[in-house]
Amino acid sequence: MDASINTPSHGGQVFKASMRAQWDTAAAGWNAHTADIRAWLQEPTDAMCRMAGVRPGARVLDVAAGAGDQTLAIAQAVGAQGHVLATDLSPAIVALARNNAARAGFAQVETRVADGEDLDVPEASFDAAVCRLGLMFFPDPLQGLREMHRALRPGGGVCTMVFSRPEKNPCLTILMSTALKHAGLPARDPFIAGGLLSLGQPGRIDALFRSAGFHGVATSALDAVFRLPSVDHYLAFVRGSASPILQILAGLDAAAAEAAWHEVRERLMVFTTPDGWAGPNELLLTAGRRPKEAT
Numbered sequence: 065m066d067a068s069i070n071t072p073s074h075g076g077q078v079f080k081a082s083m084r085a086q087w088d089t090a091a092a093g094w095n096a097h098t099a100d101i102r103a104w105l106q107e108p109t110d111a112m113c114r115m116a117g118v119r120p121g122a123r124v125l126d127v128a129a130g131a132g133d134q135t136l137a138i139a140q141a142v143g144a145q146g147h148v149l150a151t152d153l154s155p156a157i158v159a160l161a162r163n164n165a166a167r168a169g170f171a172q173v174e175t176r177v178a179d180g181e182d183l184d185v186p187e188a189s190f191d192a193a194v195c196r197l198g199l200m201f202f203p204d205p206l207q208g209l210r211e212m213h214r215a216l217r218p219g220g221g222v223c224t225m226v227f228s229r230p231e232k233n234p235c236l237t238i239l240m241s242t243a244l245k246h247a248g249l250p251a252r253d254p255f256i257a258g259g260l261l262s263l264g265q266p267g268r269i270d271a272l273f274r275s276a277g278f279h280g281v282a283t284s285a286l287d288a289v290f291r292l293p294s295v296d297h298y299l300a301f302v303r304g305s306a307s308p309i310l311q312i313l314a315g316l317d318a319a320a321a322e323a324a325w326h327e328v329r330e331r332l333m334v335f336t337t338p339d340g341w342a343g344p345n346e347l348l349l350t351a352g353r354r355p356k357e358a359t
C-alpha cells in the first residue's frame with residue numbers, strides 16, 4: 065500500500081477504505097483456509113487467550129476478528145455464561161464470523177462491523193481483549209490500543225499477536241521482494257504503518273502498549289511454522305488472502321504476473337521438506353493490563 069495515503073490529515077480513511085475492500089474480496093478465501101490457519105496458529109492462539117485472561121464467564125472483545133476462528137476458541141473458553149464481541153472492519157468477513165458462530169451453536173458470540181481505531185463500545189465493559197494478526201494493519205495502532213484500553217475494565221487484560229522482524233518471516237519478505245522486483249518498484253520500508261511487518265521492529269509494540277496506558281507489558285516471540293502439504297497450498301492461501309502483493313501484481317499484465325508467481329514459487333520451494341512444506345514465521349505476543357487505578 066502507498067504510504068502517502070496514510071497521513072494523519074485524513075485519519076487513514078483512504079487507507080482503511082482500501083483495506084476494507086481488500087478484506088471484503090478476500091473474506092471467502094480466508095474462511096476457506098480456516099483449518100490450515102487453525103493448525104498454524106493453534107498454539108499461539110491458546111497462549112494469546114491465556115495471556116489476555118480469557119476464562120469461564122468472561123466478557124471478551126475480539127478486535128479484527130476476521131472469519132472468527134479465534135472467536136470460536138474464545139467462545140468455547142468463556143462458556144455459555146460468558147460473552148464475546150467479535151469486531152472487524154470488513155462487513156463480508158464479519159458476516160462469515162456470524163455464520164460460523166451460529167453454526168457452532170455459540171449464542172454467547174455477538175458480531176459487529178467496526179474499525180478497531182473507533183470501536184464504539186462502552187467504557188470499561190470487557191474483562192479481556194485480543195487481536196490476532198490484525199493490529200499491524202491499523203494505520204494508527206496506538207489509537208487501536210487506546211480503544212482496547214478504554215474498553216477494558218480496570219485490571220482487565222489484553223494480548224495481541226503480530227508478525228515479528230523481516231528476517232524471521234522469510235516467506236513474507238520473499239513474496240514482497242519478488243513482487244516489487246517484477247513490478248519494477250523499489251524496495252519498501254518493511255516497518256511502514258499498516259504493513260504486514262509494521263509492528264515487528266524490536267521494542268516498538270511494547271512502547272505502543274505503554275503509550276496506550278497498559279501496565280505489566282511483556283512480549284514473547286513464538287515460532288509458528290506454517291506446515292502445508294506443498295508450496296502450492298501456501299500459494300493458494302496467499303492468492304486467496306488479502307496479501308499486499310496481490311495489489312502490487314494487479315498492475316501487471318497476465319504474462320508478467322504469472323512470471324512473478326513462478327519466481328515466488330521457485331524461491332519458496334526452499335522450505336520444502338520430506339514431510340511437506342514448512343514456512344518459518346515468528347510471531348510476537350504482547351500482553352498488558354489496564355491498571356486498577358485510573359491513568
Ligand SMILES: C[S@@+](CC[C@H](N)C(=O)[O-])C[C@H]1O[C@@H](n2cnc3c(N)ncnc32)[C@H](O)[C@@H]1O
Binds near residue numbers: 132157181196
Ligand atoms: C489477517 S486477518 C486476521 C483475522 C483473524 N483475527 C484471524 O486471525 O483469523 C486481518 C483482519 O484485520 C482486519 N482489519 C484490518 N484493518 C482493520 C481495522 N482498522 N479495524 C478492524 N479490523 C481491521 C481485516 O478486515 C481482517 O479481517
